[in-house]
Amino acid sequence: MLTVENLTVQFPGRHGTFTAVEDVSLSIAPGEIHGLVGESGAGKSTIGAAIIGLLQPPGFVAGGTLHLGDTDLRSLTPTQAHAMRGARISMIFQDPQTSLNPLMTIDDQLIETIQAHENVSSSEARTRAVDLLEEIGIENAAKRIKAYPHQFSGGMRQRVVIALALCTNPELIIADEPTTALDVAVQSQVLDLIRRLAQTRDIGFLLITHDIGVIAQITDNVTVLRGGKVMETGPTDKVLKAPEHPLHAIPDGCGAPAGPQAGPLSGPRQRQARHCRPRREIRRRCRGLAAWR
């Protein structure tokens, strides 16, 4: 369904052009959960942004092809691309605290999203929204849909975010660190939900994460990314059991997105992480400490 071939993304800058993603290929079938794993700065999120057409300028797709079904995503006009967002590809962000508009009720946001893509009446859209929330595990949805985001807990909010990504029946959902900001107990609930949705609705997921634990738990296939290049790709159990590249090449937690980090990685790895702290930060700390050395 989604085919990415030889994707290259570049950011022109003052010290020459930076190639964030180089020659990346991957494909996702309906109902497949495809993990995209790599250290921070490896270009995971950039690939997601390139697929949905929301690269931060000055970044641009410098080469390769992106196809969703028969649609060539690179040939779309900005208007067509915007109409496709939500309708065929949607996205889930990391932090449910900040992903929802704080000034609009849940039903306003859901109804607006549905009506942006389908010509339905408000009451019809609301009925669908309530059904969706129930399906996703929010009890008493008909009443709670009138609430504002701040009235929900973190895990419930991430469910609402998923409902928003889902309410227009997209073929593909890009989930960018969907559980990183959640606490451990809620994490696995949300992952189970994603798994269930992939199976029952035949939606393809591109699951971006730095957490091998998440990859192991729910993905069918995985692509390991490092420095913008594909290190390895294939079925998850195969890649995890017999890695062609040693996995410790992926230091965990290096300036990784904030939030409680669960994962099977422990002691030695953490110490290693220190090495990739930005050099300026280290220098500044040293300046502070030099006084009593």
Add this chain to the structure above:
Amino acid sequence: MLARLLRSDGVYLFLRSPAAIVAALVAVLVVGGAFAAPWIATSNPYDLASFSLMDGLLPPVWQGGDPRFLLGTDDQGRDMVSSILYGARLSLTIAIMAMVIATVLGVGLGLAAGYFGGRFDAIVMRIADVQLALPAILTALLIDGISRGVLPASMQDDLRVAVLTLAIALSLWVNFARTARASVFVERNKDYVQAAMIMGQHPLRVMLRHILPNILGPLLVIMTVDLASAILLEATLSFLGIGLPADSPSLGTLIRIGMQFLLSGEWWILWVPTLFLVALVVSINVLGDFLRDVFNPRLR
């Protein structure tokens, strides 16, 4: 050292920004000219002997004036170029002194408030809140009014400059204090400050050696912007006739005097000092804006 400076972001961005370059040039020219006034001005506007009523109201050279007076003369025969240079010197002196006082006072109070916290912090910040609600010009006017009531009449003229400087300084310190305090709160919980404190370093030393260097960037931006504010405040107060007496004219006083010629044909008496003031403040503000962009890459 120099090579590192030349490769830094600041210099790179500076050379890419024509507005900043022009502004820097104008600022350097104006400030340099003002402080070199005693040596480069052709006459001294404070010295009655150096000008003559006979030369009164001469237009600028290109309107058929006297070549001795490039930008014409006022009704007393004072050379406009000399007047604005001396006026700018006075304005800049007051503004820079006020800014320095405000910086030292604000940063000192802010660091102390952030470091010691508690009741001292609460008091300083309450005062800062009140002052923020009161616009700077109102504060300065009030201080000026009080000084008129408190100081004996004989001393008032002599102390004018000091009162004005203090009034401006006291209405500008709040920004410095808030910035300093905020960064203390950010920095004091970081490992290296904690380490220094555990090592038993004197609080003063922790503040000056560890915390202050971290706020130099934003501080420089505020200083630039507040220098412009100080110049504007001084000009406004003098224009309102509250600031300096007419015999030692700053730029604002010159504009106030020039207002009398608004309706007659002698446009230069009003517009020469006005344009000079605007050019000075605009260039300083452009530089401040530029510095803000340098220190805040997110807005770039």
Add this chain to the structure above:
Amino acid sequence: MAYFILKRLVQSVFVMLAVAFLAFSLFRFVGDPISQMTGVETSVQDQDRLREELGLNDPFVVQFYRFTTDMLRGDFGFSYRTRQPVGDMIASRIPATLELGIVALLISLIVGIPSGVYTALRPRGIATQAILMTTLVGVSIPTFVIGIALIFLFGVQLGWLPTFGRGGTVDLGGWTTSFLTVDGWRALILPAITLGVYQLTLTMRLVRAEMMEVMRSDYIRFATARGIPYRSLHYRHALANTMVPVITIIGLQFGGVIAFSIVTESVFQWPGMGLLFLESIRFVDIPVMGVYLVVIAFFFVLVNMAVDLLYLAIDPRLRVKEAA
């Protein structure tokens, strides 16, 4: 919510008390009230009797209590300079300043908010760069220079508009208004623009900065990824969130409008409170200075209360947090 409003009310009372204390200290300690009220020919005995009559020998707290309660009853004392009741002097000047300030604030909002939104949405456009440069110049030009320039252009050179005073006013039961005559409106235009320009540039830059911040936020990125139409994205999602902090600042700006109205009123000889305050400083007319402060603080408190109520209306997070 009731608690929130009550808290603000109590705070406001304390602010007013603090300002009253400031005004009282001015009156009591800056210069000697008695020597200001009496002439040189008044004997020392008479002065002492007056001091006793006015209660200036009473304990400090008693004097402050009397000062405050007098004010609450509408007795603001007498001007040193004109010997008239200060209350009447200020009251007759309030309409001029308020009308000027309101029109200036409206100008700054009506122009400032749309141009702030525009420059935030097209950060790299040529029009944006032009607007930003203009506002930088606008911030740098002192209010009085803008006033002079407007007078020079529209008053002197073109002769279109009056350059001083309020023009024709209509008395509505003690409130003199410029709004009801063409002449009044014509006299109002130049001062209101002069006063509005600075607030306008502030409003615009603030709206721009907030809007750009909001446009970078996750919920806008998420809404974009859901294909919400750009019109709604910009004007329903982003603008509402932008206005939350902007409203506070606009409330605070009211103070700026009042303060700069001193300058504007001086340039245009506009007969408002600012001009009166300036005269009172020049002549060390302490009672007028003090009462001016109290009145300004009162307006300030009123505006801030209004802003708080507006806040409640816009931001659901501040309303009662019932569990969903």
